[in-house]
Amino acid sequence: MQTHLLFSLEGKTALVTGASRGLGQAMAKGLAAAGAKVICHSSSADGANETRDQIIANGGQAVSVSADLSHEHGVNSLVEQVQQxxxxxxxxxxxxxxxxxxxxxxxxxxxxxxxxxxxLNALFALCQQLGRTMVQRKQGKIINIASMLSYTGGITVPAYTASKHAVVGVTKALANEWAGSNVQVNAIAPGYFRTDNTQALQDDPSRNSEIEKRIPAGCWGQPEQLVGAAVFLASQASDYVNGHVLAVDGGWLAR
Structure with missing residues (x-):
């Protein structure tokens, strides 16, 4: 097979949760550019419409859906919409x-x-409900988004830190069970990217300076710099990659 075909997502359908902006929007657009039809999710009604419209404007295929993942009924609603x-x-x-x-x-x-x-809870429920069919078909890719706080404790974010440590554990546990069914379950651990979630850190001169000094690349990441990792883990190129946490961090963990 030609190398570029290993990374093609032609004929594939992907669900990207939290695709309204930031990292999710960038990765949704990246998967679409690689050929996938993308179901773009947002927690708010019409929240992912902009992402959908940008994908379609660039010649891709996309639809937008919404569901509140802080409740079980929201998770179930999202699964039903995906199946539709x-x-x-x-x-x-x-x-x-x-x-x-x-x-x-x-x-x-x-x-x-x-x-x-x-x-954590919504992530596992989606893995379970949508991954079940992948296991039955013996084909599928699951990519969970971890964090630098999957490795460290952070400051004043105990719940987020606990959840992101757990995301790595769930990723490895599912990989152990599902790799034999040709379902690859992996994670991406983004470093410090310029998004809404990190705005408080960017706006704090002291913390911003500390972070930039710690990153060997010397700067915050841009959302588009996460696309390559997402396409790799979604494509045939990663068919023998299981239970891995891929850090995309400008070298932060190496410092």
């Missing part, structure tokens, strides 16, 4: 996430529950 839009889902990219910041001594219980529900 495609006969077979080839790629599941679990990008949707949320973050709440507060000191651990006063971290609100409702904030803890919200972060865990969106970042």
């Amino acid at each position: 839009h495609c006969e077979v889902l080839d790629i599941l990219l679990n990008n949707a996430g949320t973050i709440e910041r507060a000191p651990a001594v006063s971290f609100p219980k409702e904030s803890w529950d919200k972060v865990i529900d969106v970042n």
